[in-house]
Amino acid sequence: MKLSIVIVNYNVEHFLEQCLFSVRKAIVGIEAEVFVVDNNSVDGSLKMLAEKFPEVKVIANKDNVGFSRANNQAIRISTGEYVLLLNPDTVVEDDTFVKTIEFMDSHPDAGGLGVKMVDGKGRFLPESKRGLPTPATAFYKMFGLTKLFPHSKRFAHYYMGHLDNDEINEVEILAGAFMLMRRETLDKCGLLDETFFMYGEDIDLSYRITLAGYKNYYYPKTRIIHYKGESTKKTSVNYVLVFYKAMEIFVKKHFANKGAKTFSFFINIAIYFKAFLALLSQFFSKAVQPLLDASLGYAGLSIISYLWGNVMVYEGSGSYPMTLFAIILPVYLLIWLVTSYFCGGYDKPYKIAPAVGGVFIGSLLILIFYALLPESLRFSRALILFGMIWISMEMSLTRWIGYIFNRPNFQYGKNAKKRFLVIGTEEETTRVKQLLQSTSIKPDFIGLITPNESNETPDDFLGNLHQVPDIIEIYKINEIIFCSKDISHQLIIDKMEEWHSSLDYKIAPQDTLSIIGSNSINTRGDLYTVDIKTINTNSNRRKKRLFDIISSTLGIMLWIFLIFFIQKPFSFLKNCFKVLWGKYSWIGYCNTDISKLPKIKKGIFDPSTNMSKIGLTDEEKEQLNLVYARDYSLSKDINIFMRALRKN
Secondary structure (H helix, E strand, C coil): CEEEEEEECCCCCCHHHHHHHHHHHCCCCEEEEEEEECCCCCCHHHHHHHCCCCEEEEECCCCCHHHHHHHHHHHHHHHCCEEEEEECCCEEECCHHHHHHHHHHHHCCCEEEEEEEEEECCCCCCCEEECCHHHHHHHHHHHHHHHHCCCCCCCHHHHHCCCCCCEEEEEECCCEEEEEEHHHHHHHHHHCCCCCCCCCCHHHHHHHHHHCCCCCEEEEEEEEEEEECCCCCCCHHHHHHHHHHHHHHHHHHHCCCHHHHHHHHHHHHHHHHHHHHHHHHHHHHHHHHHHHHHHHHHHHHHHHHHHHHHHHHCCCCCCCHHHHHHHHHHHHHHHHHHHHCCCCCCCCCCCCEEEEHHHHHHHHHHHHHHHCCCCEEEEEEEEHHHHHHHHHHHHHHHHHHHCCCCCCECHHHHHCCCCCECCCCCCHHHHHHHHHCCCCCCEEEEEEEEECCCCCCCCEEEEHHHHHHHHHHHHHCEEEECCCCCCCCCHHHHHHHHHHCCCCEEEECCCEEEECCCCCCCCCCCEEEECCCCCHHHHHHHHHHHHHHHHHHHHHHHHHHHCCCCCCCHHHHHHHHHHHHCEEEEECCCCCCCCCCCCCEEEEEEECCHHHHCCCCHHHHHHHHHHHHHHHCCCHHHHHHHHHHHHH
């Protein structure tokens, strides 16, 4: 066996599928075996592997044993002359394995090899070539000097920024996303250190390869796409803690006599500092817009109230009491913000329509609230009207300004809809076009491009590959989808690097119902698929939980009256408390395979509750679950709940 490929998977089914399609192309003509070690995924990965990749050798762990241990499981039973550690969120070129094996064969001093990596937008990833994280190098990276001096041999040594990205060079550290090694090298230096659960194990193994007398090479003559960010966001506290603790383990292991204690002290300071920054970043990413709306909203309400009171109510002889400013206005504002939230006004990307719609609904609630207030707290209804107008204007203006300045979390009007180019043959582009139209994306425009120079194309084709730059400008395209069945991964990466970096790119693998990609190394990737996730949108999750709370509360309050209308009143009361505490939801899935469906809480009732006498098969229950998830609405929950109560 020439090559053994080891892929560790954890809940990235669609990226794994795309990776294996590219691997299948790349191993043609090579004696190779492919292992997938699954760390107890719950997303349907194992089922996908069995159906689409029967040739793959699968190790299904019952627990998440970590990256190092999972790789070692496969390495120990592999037989290849070369062993490749490959991440599931990667796409290899068709000739990647041929070229890298040829290089290793011709360089017997090479113990390990890494390749040029680009992200989902075709941008070079500096992790492709790295230096040894000595205490000094790690210090420069942790405190930002590496970013400040990206080409410095000293300060940017972590990414070896002084080396040309397109030249073959000896490097110190290989990236675990693509790490090709000789079997004899692993026999001498050992396997991955299982002390490292995630991150740092590639650094440790690379260093031990050099200690065993071999060299590590950076080989940029072939490329891979590495989407990154699929398991952990780099801005999360968890990433900070795990990554920098891994660096601390490495330094203690290999530099015990070179200031390891001092380094540990500084690295712990860095950990807490970066964790604080990560928490701060997470807070502001979620809270900045509500806080802005609250601040500007209250300021505007205060000015309006002062002017209206001074000019119209008291005719220049006074103003409203402080009770209005200290209690009533904050309550009004809170109601407007909460109703806007439940209408989707704070779902990203921020949009004007749901925010303003929420304000309108909030105004109706305020009017009801107003009628219940004692006379002493009933100030002019005009303030409610003016307040509604002001809050609507403020929310619209801030979101419009965010859109004008091209902020990523803001959308406006028709421009919120994406405009696509699909590149492939007629058969594949038609399939992908239909798939896009079946998703929740709601494309504003879909243009088709043929990869060849043929003039015989259907009416909906816009042109050929060489015309794409002009088509992008004319049709205002913001996303391109490549059909990998028709286009080599070399060409895909070539075009990603060549065309506008402002564009988003996706790949549609053959024979799938998914289109995948990633626009940032710091976030999870994007997935376009036939939409069965309606039930898990932010808006529907809020509606579902709100229904659970209101219905359970009313059920508890009115239980004494309901005992005359329901068959099992005590069971119903018990369930009310379960749902109110959030342990259950009133409506969940039928009891059958739900691995492919969006996760929701276990339900007291389900779509089949009133069909038990029919004797539904598992297949029929799965279909009911699919329809429930895909076409979810609050009215469905209410309908199932009422029918279930009448029955029970």
